[in-house]
Amino acid sequence: MIKKGIRAALVLTVVTVMGLASFTGCNSEDDTPNNPTNTAADTEETATPSGTTGEIAVITREEGSGTRGAFVEIVDVTIEGNDNLTLEAVVAPGTSVMMTNVAENPLAIGYASTGVALGDDRVKVLYIDGVAPTVENMLNGTYAIQRPFIIGYNLDTGLNELAQDFVDFIFSAQGQDVVADRGYVPFVQGAPEYSPSGLTGTIVVNGSSSVYSLMQHLSAAYRELNTDVTIDVHGAGTGHGISAARDGLADIAMSSRDLRESELEFMSSLTIAIDGIAVIVHPDNNIQGLTLEQVRYIFLGEVTQWENAR
């Protein structure tokens, strides 16, 4: 009995010590968020009044990503038509990894779809050639880095009645309202009203992870009107979506770039929205904007210091 008591006491002591240790652990974790502000203050002190200095940390998406393809093409980060984005760039697989990387690194520069970047306070969105990536500026075409969001279907098999109804919804007033609400530019002006069809069944949509979040909101709005329809939206990537639609595994493919000629042989192409690509930096970076040319040189790896980027 006494032995047991001693053992219990021992275990209790250990648990308390462990608990204390984890507490101090928490404290040191609490310190970590302070560190970046400290370093930011240090940089401000040491830096010239004009702002952030140091080696630019270029962050890019992976080869084959629709966002990267569109960015490289529009900004012309190429050599003889080939993607020539600096190999020194950190490769962030996926939009969320990109956002976290830029949000965590005071010297980072990256890019992401405006729909994502404008809604994320952790990063700062840059002016390009003095133009902010707003809906207005994309509609009037003054913002330079923009691209279409496209849906497509297999031309051989066509759309079934249900998928056709969903496409009709996307191009209706309600559907284009969802597009505008999400921060994208609606492609169809003065679209007709949509009235629910009463159809039932399942629609499979697959493709670009950039279009994915918009498509989820479109499908949610559609299912409010058609409660008996299930829509499976997958964001496996543009290439995946197109091959899935070709092989009959998806009804509708999503793409965040213009379809290639080889793809147009078997796919239709319907533009549902325009998306800008925002160039993003850490919020502590005091740069406000860059020219398209500067962005190009940074991502080519020819400008490597922040002090040379102005």
Add this chain to the structure above:
Amino acid sequence: MGKRSLRLLNREYAAKILFIISASAAIIAVGLICVFLFLQGLPAMWDMGIIRFLTGTDWRPTWDPPRFGILPMIVGSLYVTAGAILFGVPIGIFAAVFMAKFCPRPIYVILKPAINLLAGIPSVVYGYFGMVVLVPFVRENFGGNGNSIFTASILLGMMILPTIITISENAIRAIPPEIYEGAIALGASHERATFKVVLPAAKSGVMASVILGIGRAVGETMAVRMVAGNQAILRMPHEFLSGARTLTANVVIELGYAYGEHRAALIATGVVLFVFVMIINALFSILKKKESA
């Protein structure tokens, strides 16, 4: 022969078949993976030129014409694995010695489940931890942009700890107590007996744990690609604060988008990785054989 023994015989026969099916399931799985990988990967490697594929330093899959050289990734995998050994092995072995020979019971009952828990954490969670804690830490204290070989090595070192600790601990515990007691009887202290007699006696088991840890480090994908920077550049060892891409990261990052020749090159990358792992497993079984001999 009675009815009863006949039924027993039948039962034994049924059990035998059941076990054969179960055992062959694993073999069939390995066989299928082998056949699939080599059928898809080897012709592509052959077309690209095996030497050029293995020693090429340019990875430009979307170029026209594309360039597929995976030497940067092979070297990247080697660096990251070597770094993981550097961090993980000493800590792992000392932890195992502590747990087997020095740990008071009340601490042990907490430490043991904690290590098991460490083994059970999904690698994407390790990756997220690395991305938001280790990457800024390395950037602020060591320089570079944080996404580096060094960061990946620390993270992998943490991830192989449970493998090394658990297997090494078992190996140390398996040493007959007479060996330890003999050393004590000859006047050695507890520490001396443990480190000079028991640990050397458990050498092959400890080595086996290290090799299994290496296997895990080479094959780790999810966490590494979130912290390593993934640049397909051939790095020199002194550039350990720069990023690199591993073989696994190369496959998983680009496979989602790849088609045609690019896809084939990624599967060929998988073949190279598979050969790596086979070499490691062969080493493991050689060690095992030595142990039993």
